[in-house]
Amino acid sequence: MEKPKLWMIPQPTQDDFVQLEAKEKQLLARLQDISNAHQQIKFASSLAVEDMVITDVIAKTKAKITVFTLETGQLNPETLALLSVLKKTYPQLNFELFYPDTQAIKHYEEQKGKFAFYESVALRRECCYLRKIEPLNRALASADCWLTGQRRSQSTTRTTLPFYEQDESRQIAKYNPIYDWSENEVWAYILKYQIPYNALYEQGFPSIGCAPCTAPVKAGDDIRAGRWWWENKDSKECGLHK
Template sequence: MLARASAATTALTDPGDRLAELCARIAGRIVFTTSFGIEDQAISHFIMSRDLGIEIVTLDTGRLFPSTYTVWDETEQKYGRRIRAATPEAAALSALVADIGINGFYHSKDARLACCHVRKVEPLARALGGAAAWITGLRADQSGERAAVALESWDEERALIKFAPLFDWTRAEVAAFCAAEGVPVNSLHAEGFLSIGCQPCTRAVAPGEPERAGRWWWEDQGSAECGLHVGPDGRLVRDQPE
């Protein structure tokens, strides 16, 4: 079991300071997975502007928006650092498409989850292999499912610390920070896309809709998750480390 968050960590309010304290406390690889959404762009800024020893990886599913690839390039250009891609296994992807069709994820939730598994969950497992801690852009106010997100939790399935340095920030605070610091952001955010994933599975949201209402909108919105942040029981991982 890894070290518990110290009182010093939980007392910190600046996400950059939280990340620096995590680096000082944790022995082993620390991996940040970015989707290039606005929260992840803020975290990338904290990591790269402070030159923290944290690996930055993105899950390149092959179905991302063109604007996501644009902000990926803009981020590398601004900070002078490459962001590694974790991609689906070719054989598994070929088998998936042969089974459900290129857009078969619209036809059933099981098919959609199978697609998410091949394109996101399995590449994430490889990206996190051997890591001691995983940094995410989760915020407590993103959805009802995420309301109990904490700064630090224990991911039992992956046996690592899960760290959310923006857990107590609002979207408005994140947006204001990125604007003030000149952080590159996805142009789709200005078009009503609050949560951005794969192009076929993401739409803009209407005023008043929850942030994640634009993800897999054709399904029951009781739990708009792809499998990255849930345990075997299908619930969001939020237990505190021991």
């Protein structure tokens, strides 16, 4: 039986590259406005291509924005390799890593099982809390705003995503500076400036998270279909952005 064709990196059109110029200027203006309005700004990078776009602009403009990544302990080798490349590519960045509490992870695995997250949405979200949300809380403890690389067209759970939100749980501002970018525009930026990206994109992974919870996606499927692939599409968020 012939293997199904997997998602492939989009090939931006000439129109995408033309539109990109205006999007770049707009992104620069947005980051400048955010920098003028806040003192302790942190950007949560998952090392996705969207985040690489924002990281590159932060580095180019020398914006006073700290970039951090949640090293969940379950990242793919390709993602960890990109971390090393990122530090070499942007040595000028203030870059931080945040890890889960090892004792909390040990307790979860002993009490519920190492792969309990496959058993229910509740157990999966508990794992996400320990590996992502609790470290995120520590990462943002001193921040007065944070940035994400979320986009509206990424999933059915993000179609109404705004540029600005109020993070009610932490009482700080939250911005999604490329919320209105298309997938093709993101890739146009990556290709135009030869920005490093995760090798898993070349293996059919349009959206990349923890290794046990991420799978390649068939051509034509939703780009987040490989995230928590055993769940209903409407539950596919880890809680970072609730």
